[in-house]
Amino acid sequence: MRIALFATCIGDTMFPQAPQATTHLLERLxxxxxxxxxxxxxxxxxxxxxxxPESVPLIKNHIKTFAPVLDGEWDAIVVPSGSCTGSLRHQQEMVAKNQGMPGMARMAARIAEHTYDLSEFLVDVLGITDVNAYFPHRVTYHSTCHSLRITRVGDRPLQLLRAVEAIDLVELPEAESCCGFGGTFSMKNSQTSTAMLTDKMSNVISTRAEILTAGDYSCLMHIAGGLSRARAGIRAMHLAEILAGTREEPWEAPATTTKLGI
Structure with a gap:
């Protein structure tokens, strides 16, 4: 298949290891x-x-950039973020309608039909859960709010993780509880956000995991920041990073990327 990658702005500017690992994984497949x-x-x-109104130029740019999928130039658009996938599917069309742009709304909806979170694409489109990954570490998985409730990836990430060779996957207590990030929520409601983060950190630490993983680096950034300040010794890695490497060909993020945790 020919796949268009939407890296997301946080992936492109802060955590390029997620889109890089996504690309490596899909090409390896x-x-x-x-x-x-x-x-x-x-x-x-x-x-x-x-x-x-301020989001309209961004939506127009996304439509113009990814419209070739409608002409069959690509088979799908893959996104290493449940949060951004949810926005593409549910918010862009809604905003276009709100701003009185029905044509733009229709285009946004059509492109959204071809847009998938990475875990959805692997499980639902490619029909695989075992990607021949190898990751000999103790890992726990956080279900981010948008991926769970908006994009509705369900247990697809866990299906993929369970199939990883040598992984020690441990259940995260209250995995479906919000970590407190929520974008600007964590800045405008910092005390509430910090309390939620504290609960999430306690649950992560209780697993004695080496690695915390999720499908969104925004939430990983929030949780890993707290874990780092607490000197918990737990690293954060995107799901794609865990799936990217094999026993024969380990995957390592380029030295220029950001590593969360200690």
Missing amino acids: GHEVVFPISQACCGQMHINTGYF
């Missing part, structure tokens, strides 16, 4: 991955904060 160079933010940050 025999698919061609292209990176449309004009891609930018999907507008989620603006939309979540109520800046609908």
Whole structure:
């Protein structure tokens, strides 16, 4: 298959190891991955904060950039973020309708039909859960709010993790509870956010995991920041990073990328 990668702005600017690992994994599985160079933010940050008019140029740019999927140039658009996938599916069309742009709304909806979170694409489109990954570490998985409740990836990430060779996958207590990030929520409601983060950290530490994983680096950034300040010794890694390597060909993030945790 020919796949267009939407790296997301946080992936592109702060944690490129997630889109890099996604690309490596998909290419290892025999698919061609292209990176449309004009891609930018999907507008989620603006939309979540109520800046609908300001998000319109970003939505227009996304539609223009990824419209080739409608002509069959690509088979799918894959996103290493349940949060951004949810925004593309549910927010862009909604904002376009709100701003009186029905044509843009229709285009956004059509492109969204071809857009998948990485775990969805692997399990639902490719029909695989075992990607021949090898990761001999103790890992726990955090179900991020948007991936769980908006994109509705369900247990697909766990299906993929359970099939990883040599992994010691331990259940995270209260895995479905919010970590307290929520984008601007963590800044505007910092005390509440910190209390939620403290509960999440306690649950992560209780697993005695080496690695905390999730499908969104935004939440991983929030939790790993707390774990690092607490000197918990737990690293954060995106799901794609765990799935990218094999026993014969280990995958390591390039030295220029950001590693969360100690």
